Amino acid sequence: MTLYIVATPIGNLDDITLRAIDVLKRVDLIAAEDTRHSGLLLQHLGIKAKLFALHDHNEQEKSQILIDKLKAGLSIALISDAGTPLINDPGYHLVKACRDNQIKVVPIPGACAAITALSVAGLPSDKFCYEGFLPAKSKARQDSLLTLINETRTMIFYESTHRLMDTLNDMQAIFGVDKPIVLAKELTKTWETIVSYRVGELIEWLNEDVSRQKGEFVLIVEGHSKIDNEITPNVINTLKLLQKELPLKKAAAITAEIYGLKKNQLYQVGLTLEK
Template sequence: MKQPQPAAIGSATLYIVPTPIGNLSDITLRALEVLKQVDLIAAEDTRHTGLLLQHFAINARLFALHDHNEQQKAELLLARLQQGQNIALVSDAGTPLINDPGYHLVQQCRAAGVRVVPLPGACAAITALCAAGLPSDRFCYEGFLPAKGKGRKDRLQALASESRTLIFYESPHRLLESLQDMVTVWGAQRHVVLARELTKTWESIYGAPVAELLEWVQQDEMRRRGEMVLIVEGYQAPTEVLPPEALRTLALLQQELPLKRAAALTAEIHAVKKNALYQYALTQQNG
């Protein structure tokens, strides 16, 4: 078996370099070689990346590239690349551009014909998906849900009939509100996995119907701390055949009542499952 060779660094190349999401041992040998050899490292937070480089004894020039300055600074970095310099792009953790800065720089490089080389590596979304126990052959990455309640509910409503597994990032101070809105919009039974502090000492992966997950999170403040990923079961069409009488009742009650209440009353009248009625109505609303 041949021994691996050091990464060959070309000229005038932008390298997309993933960094660990928690465990520093997860950085790849190729990533280390690239970071050692490039002329410049564009970092989301130079102080944070400086600690990573210090840990691996890498001396490199750092350049701040973050959400607030990327569109202005991308042209400067592009000019350096066109002069023959090599640049590595890193974020604070994980793969750059995945809910992190870098899109504008990569877009300009591609338009200008500058070589862009992506390295494989850590990504919290994919790491969580692999351990969630939900279908992974088809999935949809949605990033962070909107911060405002109405925007969040509108986004969840738009995704109500999405059959692919859904991936969200979430912040600790909005976790409870997001889970509650999922219960309100999707019903209590949609299965959700909360993956927290992946690769770190306090890693936790817990899945349950979303109403139960919300209750579980509320029981312990520690369960809503740290970096979080939510993996959500895709929409499943009801297998139960709903009686035409129940559907007529549901349609009539929806004209006067909120959907959740209309589904509950219809279920009680016709002895059918409330969640099946609720999901049916959501599907109708979304065409």
């Protein structure tokens, strides 16, 4: 009666531990995010196992079925399409249900795109925060970035091909053109690419060749430094209030004078708020 949380490769199929292979061979059932995708990995490993579909759209409904099987004495492995389950992947409801029912949960560690990217980024790694995917809609994404404007820890984001440039443009507007950022693309795969730029330079580099904008991305963003100009929530609120009564240029200039900040930076933030 054990649920195993098994990390699988994020690209290179050889990046799987001997322990993970052993567990996947021994369990009675494998719960997978995408049974067809996971079937290819299991075929590569020479594992014939019964698969059970558990994804974002059915997890709450299907978790009880798995709990009943576990209570009946079955052992189950949970895997995602790639990397460590629950890290921006399904599994939370199942693990919580296991804990609530005193069912043993065992981690089988391995690949994780966020940690893999952080390990080679060359940015501070003693303290970091994982933000996953930012909201898809521009306003919500900008609001999320505004809450992180004074985050001192290194920040880790995931992003998709179709939203990459919009996210970077919003980061440039909120964090400033000179914010250090590392882009890790297609980690462990044939076309793995890891580059380090200022956010404005990164946008230029990506625009030079649109093929660079395709793939699965991890963005590692340097945290706020005390050397930087401090844009606090109070600054943002002041700018918002002034924007209601004044043109943006004037509102930014007055806010900059009040708080001793650079008006150009506040002007860029104001443009984002106006959107």
